[in-house]
Amino acid sequence: KAGVTQTPRYLIKTRGQQVTLSCSPISGHRSVSWYQQTPGQGLQFLFEYFSETQRNKGNFPGRFSGRQFSNSRSEMNVSTLELGDSALYLCASSPSGTSGATDTQYFGPGTRLTVL
Amino acid sequence: AQSVTQLDSQVPVFEEAPVELRCNYSSSVSVYLFWYVQYPNQGLQLLLKYLSGSTLVKGINGFEAEFNKSQTSFHLRKPSVHISDTAEYFCAVMPADGFGNEKLTFGTGTRLTIIP
Numbered sequence: 001k002a003g004v005t006q007t008p009r010y011l012i013k014t015r016g017q018q019v020t021l022s023c024s025p026i027s028g029h030r031s032v033s034w035y036q037q038t039p040g041q042g043l044q045f046l047f048e049y050f051s052e053t054q055r056n057k058g059n060f061p062g063r064f065s066g067r068q069f070s071n072s073r074s075e076m077n078v079s080t081l082e083l084g085d086s087a088l089y090l091c092a093s094s095p096s097g098t099s100g101a102t103d104t105q106y107f108g109p110g111t112r113l114t115v116l
Numbered sequence: 117a118q119s120v121t122q123l124d125s126q127v128p129v130f131e132e133a134p135v136e137l138r139c140n141y142s143s144s145v146s147v148y149l150f151w152y153v154q155y156p157n158q159g160l161q162l163l164l165k166y167l168s169g170s171t172l173v174k175g176i177n178g179f180e181a182e183f184n185k186s187q188t189s190f191h192l193r194k195p196s197v198h199i200s201d202t203a204e205y206f207c208a209v210m211p212a213d214g215f216g217n218e219k220l221t222f223g224t225g226t227r228l229t230i231i232p
Contacts (some may be wrong), residue, residue, distance in 0.1 A: 048219065050218075055218070056218060090160065105162075107161070108159050110158075
């Protein structure tokens with residue numbers, strides 16, 4: 001089974017621009033979560049999507065948004081980029097479909113975003 | 117809310133020596149516990165997890181961890197490390213509240229360096 005894939009792997013943008021990152025989960029997985037990893041703040045939860053609906057949300061400003069498609073693929077968008085948005089953005093998928101989070105999250109390799 | 121503390125930011129260990137990476141957590145609800153490893157320029161790979169049952173959990177690459185509810189700890193151990201174990205290790209918790217809450221809360225990570 002193919003793992004979680006993320007595209008692109010590297011991205012360079014300038015302040016004020018917007019960016020869209022893509023995540024394809026493991027086949028059959030219905031939940032997709034996004035995390036931001038920075039040296040200063042570590043790994044922080046952005047949001048989770050399940051069946052095309054945002055199910056959980058972290059403490060990030062509204063500039064960060066996402067969506068999930070019917071095939072479970074997910075995109076994350078950041079508008080009006082700031083220097084502090086430079087980070088590794090990780091996507092994780094899990095089979096979760098029922099109440100109770102007993103499924104493991106499997107991570108992709110991440111997208112390295114640099115904002116200049 | 118949950119929080120995870122990894123007291124040791126860096127741990128140097130000689131090759132073939134044992135190692136213990138410490139993890140303590142705080143939560144108002146029951147949690148599931150995870151250890152992930154991150155190699156340079158890669159995403160996170162699951163080492164092991166505790167969901168329920170036996171408090172001693174065995175994972176990949178010879179790692180094991182023990183859940184101690186009274187001490188709210190989930191320390192990771194390996195009896196004999198190899199050069200290839202050089203990486204950053206993250207402890208994480210997820211609420212086991214049965215509401216499909218798939219948010220992982222991570223510790224700040226422990227960088228394990230193996231000395232030849």
